[in-house]
């Protein structure tokens with residue numbers, strides 16, 4: 001087995017620069033903070049710029065279906081940048097998870113997602129792990145859907161919900177226009193990825209995938225694998241911002257970044273961020289080539305990066321002192337995103353439990 | 367992987383296959399085989415042509431080693447020569463003259479000549495630039511006098527990398543020179559130092575009028591500190607690196623876990639899985655660092671790798687004793703042995719636990735490594751260095 005490339009290609013570096021420029025222009029911390037006070041006005045424009053102008057919505061879609069034909073490696077780079085700015089856009093939920101679910105479907109939904117004309121969300125709780133339990137929504141013989149799904153991410157931005165439902169012969173995925181579903185916004189810990197409770201009261205769904213459990217799990221796997229790159233972006237921002245601040249901030253007549261207690265904490269954080277970079281890159285690279293190791297790679301990346309991003313955000317707040325506790329300073333945006341991300345697509349503990357099976361280290365038995 | 371890399375890999379596989387066809391590992395004499403492998407450039411492939419390599423990316427090395435291992439080829443006794451392979455060799459390659467490379471690299475790689483590191487002294491550990499061992503020019507040689515300590519494997523070593531003070535009138539970092547010292551010189555006296563495991567893997571080394579020919583000076587006079595740092599950066603990336611999942615300490619502890627279902631508890635399970643993840647991520651981080659370095663010299667980033675390695679090894683080996691429960695109360699043997707190899711994962715669980723304590727001290731303590739990362743990677747303000755501009759001879763000791 002030859003090693004996967006854990007670095008970035010020139011093409012990936014260029015993509016990063018383009019995305020970073022756009023976000024610097026259109027996604028400043030003040031406008032992100034405003035979503036907590038209910039001002040979501042810049043969100044649609046930002047998403048349009050990313051999805052349509054830069055064509056990122058179609059990154060994972062093959063060229064013959066109207067996409068860019070790129071791979072998970074490029075999507076991961078985009079997520080690093082989105083994490084770095086805690087951008088309130090449905091890239092992960094629509095362009096990664098929903099898109100992955102639709103990759104093997106016919107019909108024009110995939111193409112319209114790729115073009116950024118429509119946005120979709122998978123109607124499962126954001127906390128669902130790739131091996132987690134699937135839905136309570138029921139489908140009758142005519143494809144009418146009834147049930148409630150709580151804590152769905154991306155539903156508020158979606159035009160179409162992809163609803164896994166229990167039909168007579170197993171799980172199937174149906175498309176439901178968002179306008180036909182009851183979508184109740186939830187006041188969320190992370191308002192930059194606000195969740196919603198979705199209620200379906202007998203609305204007719206269009207059957208997209210029959211026997212859909214493998215496809216749903218594959219979509220969740222992609223979400224979990226690439227979430228690690230978002231977490232890496234969150235953590236890197238926290239590290240860089242904190243290092244920068246501690247070089248400037250002076251107390252006791254010197255830059256506080258010169259105190260060894262703080263230097264050592266930042267050295268540990270750097271070590272963690274570099275480690276997260278390797279883990280996240282490995283998961284993305286494994287996903288890109290559908291390496292058989294992708295399950296372990298994802299579980300490792302999630303188990304590691306989820307906690308690391310939270311630690312990075314916690315350290316950022318502590319090491320900024322009082323300013324870190326304010327609404328004005330952006331550090332809190334990162335803590336809220338990091339903590340919600342830790343729960344998203346399975347907690348670190350859930351991924352470790354999965355890993356125990358995958359690598360043959362069970363609590364009981366052989 | 368790019369098309370270029372695939373082609374390189376293909377070509378390399380073919381070279382190994384051709385070599386093995388011409389030198390049957392089963393019938394060829396061990397040393398003859400190793401020397402021929404070196405001459406064929408299949409020893410350390412990232413080294414240049416003519417010095418045991420082919421100038422290829424380091425990332426290709428694990429595959430080559432694997433191919434030779436699978437063919438049942440003799441190994442170069444690398445466990446006994448970690449300092450030679452991991453530290454002396456890359457330093458000699460980077461700073462040595464052509465003649466020095468010709469003289470030293472080949473027998474180093476084949477394991478015919480084992481190396482040790484004469485850096486630390488009783489008065490100069492973390493503050494390595496403070497070494498007091500003196501080297502005084504005497505014709506075409508240097509006369510070296512002083513005392514070194516914690517010298518791993520000095521009892522089996524043929525050569526040593528040595529730093530000594532050549533100009534006490536300069537501030538401490540400037541008056542040092544780097545030498546390659548013959549351990550069979552009559553002025554070298556090696557005394558065992560017993561360590562917490564019961565063994566004496568390291569030593570005190572007394573140097574009395576040791577003659578080191580000037581041809582064994584590495585780099586210019588006064589350049590010792592810069593070269594020593596290159597050695598230390600190499601040390602930090604070479605300690606504990608593993609190319610294969612579940613190798614090293616995690617491999618040992620995972621095996622114990624699988625063999626002892628009777629001892630498992632949910633609490634230990636949770637700790638084991640956390641450490642399994644950490645070890646796998648550390649392996650990937652090492653892989654990423656190697657891909658980044660390709661053929662260049664490692665920088666201070668390697669310090670972060672070594673920090674992680676030490677922490678994981680210590681936590682895992684502690685966990686293993688608890689997992690063994692009652693059996694963890696037993697120890698194999700306290701008698702004073704003189705091991706030839708440095709083996710972090712050998713012997714029994716008690717030994718591993720005790721030996722791992724050295725991982726956060728040897729090659730720079732974890733505190734010093736954090737300083738290095740903070741200052742040289744993150745650019746945070748340096749520690750106060752009250753002695754850095756004062757001539758070494760005037761420093762209080």
Ligand SMILES: Cc1cc2nc3c(=O)[nH]c(=O)nc-3n(C[C@H](O)[C@H](O)[C@H](O)COP(=O)(O)OP(=O)(O)OC[C@H]3O[C@@H](n4cnc5c(N)ncnc54)[C@H](O)[C@@H]3O)c2cc1C
Nearest residue numbers: 483484485486491492516517518724727728729730731733
């Ligand atoms: C198993 C083993 C094998 C070794 N093998 C070799 C070898 O082969 N060759 C060789 O040359 N050396 C070898 N060493 C020596 C090793 O490099 C030194 O022990 C190490 O550099 C620490 O130096 P010291 O022992 O003098 O401790 P000190 O420098 O006295 O340190 C004492 C404590 O103070 C801390 N400290 C010191 N300075 C600072 C600072 N600025 N900031 C914060 N904390 C600080 C240290 O971290 C440590 O906790 C070996 C050591 C061990 C344990």
